[in-house]
Amino acid sequence: xxxxxxxxxxxxxxxxxxxxxxxxxxxxxxxxxxxxxxxxxxxxxxxxxxxxxxxxxxxxxxxxxxxxxxxxxxxxxxxxxxxxxxxxxxxxxxxxxxxxxxxxxxxxxxxxxxxxxxxxxxxxxxxxxxxxxxxxxxxxxxxxxxxxxxxxx
Numbered sequence: 001x002x003x004x005x006x007x008x009x010x011x012x013x014x015x016x017x018x019x020x021x022x023x024x025x026x027x028x029x030x031x032x033x034x035x036x037x038x039x040x041x042x043x044x045x046x047x048x049x050x051x052x053x054x055x056x057x058x059x060x061x062x063x064x065x066x067x068x069x070x071x072x073x074x075x076x077x078x079x080x081x082x083x084x085x086x087x088x089x090x091x092x093x094x095x096x097x098x099x100x101x102x103x104x105x106x107x108x109x110x111x112x113x114x115x116x117x118x119x120x121x122x123x124x125x126x127x128x129x130x131x132x133x134x135x136x137x138x139x140x141x142x143x144x145x146x147x148x149x150x151x152x153x
Contacts, residue, residue, distance in 0.1 A: 008052065010109045010124065016076035018136070019098040019124055024089035029071045035132025037096075040067035042128045046108075053115055056125065060118035071130055072112070073098060075122040086141040093141040102134035 021037065023029065028040040046052035046069075059068040074082040079095075086093045103109065108127035112119025119125075 008049065008110060008114075010111055012105055015100045015103075015109060016124070017100060018076045018079075019073035019100060019126075020075075020079055020082035021071065021073045021096045021098060021130060022082055022086045022089065022093065022141075023096065024086065024091075024093045026090060028068065029130075032129065032132065036135060037071060037130045039069050039071050039126075039128050041069040044069040046127075052110075056110070056112065056115040057118075059125065060112065060116045069128055070110075070125040071128075072119075073124045073126060073130075074120070075124055077122065081120070081122060083139070083141065089142075091142040095139040095141055096130075096135050097137040097139070098130060098134050099136045100134070103131070 021029075023037070029037045030040070032038050044055065046055055055069060058064045058066050059070045059072070074085070079097075082095050086095050100109075103126075107129075110125045110127075112123035112125050113121050
């Protein structure tokens with residue numbers, strides 16, 4: 001019998017009150033019809049802890065182009081970190097505040113740094129989706145793309 005991945009989920013009392021999702025021009029997550037977001041891969045389900053570990057390693061490796069079943073978010077105490085990270089991304093960029101009390105108790109939320117040092121201490125991974133009803137606010141960080149500089153002309 002395969003070992004369960006359910007015991008690796010962040011327990012409800014341990015979840016931050018809010019998570020922040022940064023949507024930018026290179027984001028692989030895509031908007032859903034209900035106002036939320038889908039991960040690039042919504043079909044893959046972690047089968048066991050080793051499979052889950054590999055999926056997270058792929059997700060955290062920016063050079064890996066395999067579509068991820070996770071959406072990265074940043075924990076409550078780090079809105080400034082989310083904002084600063086957003087300001088370094090290509091426009092358009094928005095930061096979404098997610099109310100974790102509105103996330104279904106069975107939705108998998110993992111603390112990234114528990115699986116790999118390539119994730120920030122404040123990074124939480126949501127499996128497959130962020131539901132629209134959990135999004136509390138949207139902050140528009142940038143809406144103008146960076147200017148293209150032509151060198152040597």
